[in-house]
Amino acid sequence: MKETGRSGCPINLTLEILGDRWSLIVLRDMMFGNRRHFRELLSKSDEGIASNILADRLKRLLENGLISRRDDASHKQKGIYSLTEMGISLVPVFAAMADWGRRFLPVTPEMSIRAEILAEGGPVLWRKFMDELRFLHLDAPRPTQSILDDLTTAYREAVERKRVAEAETA
Amino acid sequence: MKETGRSGCPINLTLEILGDRWSLIVLRDMMFGNRRHFRELLSKSDEGIASNILADRLKRLLENGLISRRDDASHKQKGIYSLTEMGISLVPVFAAMADWGRRFLPVTPEMSIRAEILAEGGPVLWRKFMDELRFLHLDAPRPTQSILDDLTTAYREAVERKRVAEAETA
DNA sequence: GCCAACCGCTTGCAAAATGCAAGCGGTTCT
DNA sequence: AGAACCGCTTGCATTTTGCAAGCGGTTGGC
Numbered sequence: 001m002k003e004t005g006r007s008g009c010p011i012n013l014t015l016e017i018l019g020d021r022w023s024l025i026v027l028r029d030m031m032f033g034n035r036r037h038f039r040e041l042l043s044k045s046d047e048g049i050a051s052n053i054l055a056d057r058l059k060r061l062l063e064n065g066l067i068s069r070r071d072d073a074s075h076k077q078k079g080i081y082s083l084t085e086m087g088i089s090l091v092p093v094f095a096a097m098a099d100w101g102r103r104f105l106p107v108t109p110e111m112s113i114r115a116e117i118l119a120e121g122g123p124v125l126w127r128k129f130m131d132e133l134r135f136l137h138l139d140a141p142r143p144t145q146s147i148l149d150d151l152t153t154a155y156r157e158a159v160e161r162k163r164v165a166e167a168e169t170a
Numbered sequence: 171m172k173e174t175g176r177s178g179c180p181i182n183l184t185l186e187i188l189g190d191r192w193s194l195i196v197l198r199d200m201m202f203g204n205r206r207h208f209r210e211l212l213s214k215s216d217e218g219i220a221s222n223i224l225a226d227r228l229k230r231l232l233e234n235g236l237i238s239r240r241d242d243a244s245h246k247q248k249g250i251y252s253l254t255e256m257g258i259s260l261v262p263v264f265a266a267m268a269d270w271g272r273r274f275l276p277v278t279p280e281m282s283i284r285a286e287i288l289a290e291g292g293p294v295l296w297r298k299f300m301d302e303l304r305f306l307h308l309d310a311p312r313p314t315q316s317i318l319d320d321l322t323t324a325y326r327e328a329v330e331r332k333r334v335a336e337a338e339t340a
Numbered sequence: 341g342c343c344a345a346c347c348g349c350t351t352g353c354a355a356a357a358t359g360c361a362a363g364c365g366g367t368t369c370t
Numbered sequence: 371a372g373a374a375c376c377g378c379t380t381g382c383a384t385t386t387t388g389c390a391a392g393c394g395g396t397t398g399g400c
Contacts, residue, residue, distance in 0.1 A: 011264060098184070247367055
């Protein structure tokens with residue numbers, strides 16, 4: 001996505017950076033799955049991104065300022081990717097997209113529980129979540145409450161409910 | 171964008187439908203520019219979509235239920251494209267994306283004035299706008315106030331301001 | 341100290357999507 | 371009658387994607 005200079009419209013400029021099938025998936029996994037290493041993003045993804053595509057997207061997200069990269073002190077080869085303020089600010093976009101998706105598309109219950117919580121919590125909850133992301137990815141102070149824990153717990157419980165339900169019918 | 175069956179995550183499913191560089195551009199022009207015919211979408215776009223891409227995107231948006239198509243009674247060759255409730259429901263997504271874009275990307279002032287108004291108005295304004303879209307695209311009753319007029323007027327005034335400013339420096 | 345496992349990331353190649361220009365059969369306007 | 375316009379398709383070159391293998395280096399267990 002080079003400098004095409006198509007128009008100064010905010011929607012268009014956003015799409016020039018994020019308008020493909022993988023960029024937002026990578027950011028989603030960093031944001032909601034707290035995946036920070038290349039391998040984590042590569043192998044723990046539900047959608048199975050290819051390694052060359054992941055490398056390319058990370059490079060472009062870096063160039064565009066959505067994420068940053070630093071070396072992992074505990075492992076000379078590992079890099080740690082973090083969200084920048086620009087990346088963290090996408091929380092409302094994710095919340096809006098996820099809410100739309102869960103209302104109109106064939107989502108699975110366990111994958112949409114987090115979207116529901118974000119939709120119900122509204123901007124107040126989003127701001128709390130963004131504060132937590134600033135703690136996890138930038139050097140902001142730790143908030144008292146962990147929204148990410150709440151979301152992850154709710155997701156795990158939904159997965160467990162599904163597992164039990166499937167075990168019963170088997 | 172065939173049935174890849176990658177995951178039931180709302181974000182992923184949304185991206186499988188809208189995750190490319192043009193689908194949301196087309197919907198944006200229908201929604202905010204009230205462009206309803208093929209030629210209007212083709213030639214009045216600031217970004218210059220190619221005709222084969224436009225045809226393909228309209229087909230896919232139709233298949234996915236975001237828009238509908240009917241014949242234009244006044245012209246046998248023309249089709250009129252309309253947003254469905256599913257398409258109209260993207261208003262909060264557009265508002266979030268536009269707000270993000272105007273804060274972090276090099277938008278031009280006249281192109282971001284509508285994003286500002288939507289951000290300031292919040293969900294209350296979005297709902298009014300969606301009601302108006304239901305009037306314009308579905309068969310809902312006409313609302314008392316036209317948000318689209320407000321947005322368009324603000325945009326035109328911003329363009330005019332820019333024109334005057336440029337004329338002064340010339 | 342050795343070796344298997346893992347690290348981020350690259351390479352080569354086939355398949356698909358995109359971008360561009362021209363054009364088609366038909367309709368409408370003058 | 372002729373020009374302009376209608377939605378949309380075609381052919382073709384370029385770019386992007388997807389997949390599998392692999393590279394040089396690091397780490398951890400024995």
